[in-house]
Amino acid sequence: MAGERQGRLSDRVRVIIAERLDKGLRDPRLGFVTITDVRMTGDLQHASVFYTVYGSDQERADSAAALKAATGMLRSEVGKRLGVRLVPTLEFIPDALPENADHISSLLREAHERDAAVAGLAAGAAYAGDEDPYVKPRELDEDEADERA
Template sequence: MREYSRTDRVADQIQQELALLIQREVKDPRLGMLTVSAAKVSRDLSYSDVYVTLLGDDSPERIKENLAVLKRAAGFLRSQLARTIQLRHVPELRFHYDESVVRGHHLSSLINTAVADDRKRSAERGDDDSEDGAPGTTPDA
């Protein structure tokens, strides 16, 4: 089993600390409600890719605006991280929008639509669904 590497530990700590710092210290009114979903640190700890998601309005314009605010605050956030994380060199912060939540919602809605369509077709054909949900089977009488 692979052991928990130093870069993974540093990334987890950066993720936790940045979530608090952005919430408490960044006072830009353009910054929406966002969460730090992940952080990945390079092997040499020179940079960290930080992935954020927006709650509520996630239009492309809002995403771009929030990333610009975070990019401008990156130096401040890095200096604040240096105070809390005991590292010789704090990684440079690069912010990215995490689309996995949006993709997950989209895939979930596609699956729900497909299941509803299957049930509708099954009902139109007159097939009875058993209690376990297997299409085309009938419960024993």
């Protein structure tokens, strides 16, 4: 039951912050920020807000500073719209999702290239021994089949 409430509040906080950022802050440092996830502690006192920023490293740093500066305002907005007795503290954490996705893409590309190289080597390869090394039961000729019957 508590986990269900925690999940509902996390989703609600994510929507409230995303809508507020969509309206815009009066901070020119804030870039194109996307709220990816919000995780609440079990006692609902702290919310870790994960976000990504589209742009360069400098734009990411500027957006992080803008979010840090706007934390109080965003927390009061969350408190107003949530209607809970104790408003959770907000902590903005850059989400490493895009970097991880790029890394995984490069690993997959490298694996594909290696697979293609191995397939190229295998195309011209010959078997070291017999083509089919497994022993098969020999087929009985007609005389042996008659004897067994």
